[in-house]
Amino acid sequence: MRRIMVLGSGVLAATLLLAGCSAGGGMSGVSDQSGEYSLPAAPDAGVVQGTEADSVTPEESRAVIVTGWMTVTADDPAEASAEAVKLVEAAGGRVDGRTEYAPSNGDRGSASLTLRIPAERLQAVIDDLAALDIDGTADEISTSSSDVTVAVADLDSRIATQRGIIDRLNALFGQAGTIADLVELETRIAEHQATLEDLEAQQRSMDDQIALSTLTLNLRSEAEAPVTQPLDFGSGLATGWGAFVAFFSGLLVALGVLLPWLVLAAIVSTVTVLLVRRRRRRRADAAS
Incomplete structure (x- = not known):
C-alpha cells in the first residue's frame, strides 16, 4: 500500500513538472521564479535580416527614383501650362503643384508645374512637353536617378521585424497573469505599433516616388523688343x-x-x- 502511494505521488509530481515545463515552453521564457514577465529581446530594427540586400539584384527588379526638370519657351505660357496638364493626366500622372505668373517686363508671363509621371512613361511625356516649345525643342532638360533597392529591402525587413514583435507581444498579452504584466505589455505593443506605422508611411512614400517620377516644368515666354531710341x-x-x-x-x-x-x-x-x-x-x- 505504501509503495502504491509513493508511486502515485511520484507520478503526480512528474505530471506537474511536465505541465510546468510545457507552460514555460509556451511562454518562451516569459516568466521567472518571481512571477515577472521577461519580454522577448527585439532584433536590431536597423539591420536588414538575411542576405537579400547584400545579394546582386537583377536589373528588372531594382527600385529607382527618377527626378528632373525642364525649361520650355512658349508663345503663351498659360495655354502651354493647360496643355501640359492634359498630357500628364493622359499618361496616368498627376499635377502636384502649379503656379502661373502675370506678364512683366514685356513678356507674356510664365508658369511652373510640379508633375508626377509614371516612370515607364517619363521619356514619352518629356518628348510631348518639349513639343510645346516655340522651336519644338526644350531649352533645358535634366534628369537624375537614385537606386533605392537596398533602402526598400531594409524597410521591408524592418516592417516584418516589427510585425513579428507585435505578434509575440500579443501572444504574451493573452497569457499575462498580473495587472503589472498587462500594463507593461500594452505599453510595449503601443511603442512597436507606432514604429510600425511610421515605417509603413515611409514605405508608402517611397513606393509613390518609385512609381511616379517627379518632373519640374518651367514655362517662359520671350520678351518683346524694346523701342529703339534715336541716337x-x-x-x-x-x-x-x-x-x-x-x-x-x-x-x-x-x-x-x-x-x-x-x-x-x-x-x-x-x-x-x-x-x-x-x-x-x-x-x-x-x-x-
Whole structure:
C-alpha cells in the first residue's frame, strides 16, 4: 500500500513538472521564479535580416527614383501650362503643384508645374512637353536617378521585424497573469505599433516616388523688343518723319470717320439758315 502511494505521488509530481515545463515552453521564457514577465529581446530594427540586400539584384527588379526638370519657351505660357496638364493626366500622372505668373517686363508671363509621371512613361511625356516649345525643342532638360533597392529591402525587413514583435507581444498579452504584466505589455505593443506605422508611411512614400517620377516644368515666354531710341541726327529725322506720317495718317482716318457726320451737319445748317431768311423776308414784306 505504501509503495502504491509513493508511486502515485511520484507520478503526480512528474505530471506537474511536465505541465510546468510545457507552460514555460509556451511562454518562451516569459516568466521567472518571481512571477515577472521577461519580454522577448527585439532584433536590431536597423539591420536588414538575411542576405537579400547584400545579394546582386537583377536589373528588372531594382527600385529607382527618377527626378528632373525642364525649361520650355512658349508663345503663351498659360495655354502651354493647360496643355501640359492634359498630357500628364493622359499618361496616368498627376499635377502636384502649379503656379502661373502675370506678364512683366514685356513678356507674356510664365508658369511652373510640379508633375508626377509614371516612370515607364517619363521619356514619352518629356518628348510631348518639349513639343510645346516655340522651336519644338526644350531649352533645358535634366534628369537624375537614385537606386533605392537596398533602402526598400531594409524597410521591408524592418516592417516584418516589427510585425513579428507585435505578434509575440500579443501572444504574451493573452497569457499575462498580473495587472503589472498587462500594463507593461500594452505599453510595449503601443511603442512597436507606432514604429510600425511610421515605417509603413515611409514605405508608402517611397513606393509613390518609385512609381511616379517627379518632373519640374518651367514655362517662359520671350520678351518683346524694346523701342529703339534715336541716337543721331539721321535716326532722329527718321523717327520724326515716322511720327509725322503716323500723325497725319491718324488724322486722315479720323476725318474719314467724321466726314459723313460733317456732311449731315452742313445740310442741316444750310436748311436752317434758309428757313430763317425766308421768315425774316416775310416779316419785312408784311411790315411794308
